Amino acid sequence: MSRSKMKVLIESQFCSIAKDFPVDIRLESLCDRIYPLTGIEPNHMKLTAKDLEGNVLSTIDPSAWDDEYQMLYDTRISCIFVEDTSGISDRLQRSDEDVSFKLSEEDYVQRQDTLLAWKVRNKMGRFDPAYRQQLDESRRLQQERLQSLEINQRCVVRSDGKPERRGWLRFVGVVAEISPTDIWCGVQFDEPVGKNNGSVKETVYFGPVSANYGGFVRPTSVETGPHYTPLEPDGASSDDEV
Structure with missing residues (x-):
C-alpha cells in the first residue's frame, strides 16, 4: 500500500527534528515547513537527502529547482540535512554561544539561543522590514x-x-x-x-x-x-x- 505521509528527520547545524510530511508535498511547501524548524530561509537552503544508512541520495538547491518538484516521492529518504548557504549558521557556530541541541519543534521555537531567535532579534529574513516590504510588493503585483x-x-x-x-x-x-x-x-x-x-x-x-x-x-x-x-x-x- 502506498504511503500518503512519511516521517523524515530534518537536521541542520543546530537542530534535529523528526516530522511527518505528505509524500506528494511540493518543494516550495516543503521548504516553507522546514523554515520554522531550522530558521534557514528557503532561498538559503541546500537540501541533502539521505537514506537510513546515511547514504546521500540527492542534493538539491531549491532556488534552482521547479517549486512544484515533489522531492519526497523518493520514499528511500529518511533524513534531509539543511545547509545554510548564507553563512550565518557558520558564524553562530563559531561564536561563544552553545547552540547545538536536539529539541521538539515547540521547544525550538521557544528557545532564545537558536538561529530562528537570532534572526528575530536582528530583524533578518522574514523578520526584516525590507523583506516584508518586498513580500507586500510581490503580493501587490500579483493582485x-x-x-x-x-x-x-x-x-x-x-x-x-x-x-x-x-x-x-x-x-x-x-x-x-x-x-x-x-x-x-x-x-x-x-x-x-x-x-x-x-x-x-x-x-x-x-x-x-x-x-x-x-x-x-x-x-x-x-x-x-x-x-x-x-x-x-x-x-x-x-x-x-x-
Whole structure:
C-alpha cells in the first residue's frame, strides 16, 4: 500500500527534528515547513537527502529547482540535512554561544539561543522590514496582474529560465494543496509541458486534461489575450519547448 505521509528527520547545524510530511508535498511547501524548524530561509537552503544508512541520495538547491518538484516521492529518504548557504549558521557556530541541541519543534521555537531567535532579534529574513516590504510588493503585483486576466482566454506563461509556454487560462484561485492563501493560475497548455492534468491530489481544479498538459503558476507569470495563438512547431519561439 502506498504511503500518503512519511516521517523524515530534518537536521541542520543546530537542530534535529523528526516530522511527518505528505509524500506528494511540493518543494516550495516543503521548504516553507522546514523554515520554522531550522530558521534557514528557503532561498538559503541546500537540501541533502539521505537514506537510513546515511547514504546521500540527492542534493538539491531549491532556488534552482521547479517549486512544484515533489522531492519526497523518493520514499528511500529518511533524513534531509539543511545547509545554510548564507553563512550565518557558520558564524553562530563559531561564536561563544552553545547552540547545538536536539529539541521538539515547540521547544525550538521557544528557545532564545537558536538561529530562528537570532534572526528575530536582528530583524533578518522574514523578520526584516525590507523583506516584508518586498513580500507586500510581490503580493501587490500579483493582485495587479489578476485584474488583467480573463478565464478561458488564450494565455502565455513566462518564467525565468524556461521557454515560453502557451495555452488556455482555465482557473484562478486558491489551491489548498499548494498553499492555503496564495492565488494560483491553472493553465491548460498546448503541449505536454506542465506538471499535472488540472488536479492536485484528488481535487480537480480544471479539466481534467491529458497528463502533463496542466499546471499551476503564479499570476505574474501569466498574460491573456487572443493574440497568444499556439506556437508554430517549426518556429523560432518553439525550438526550446520541452
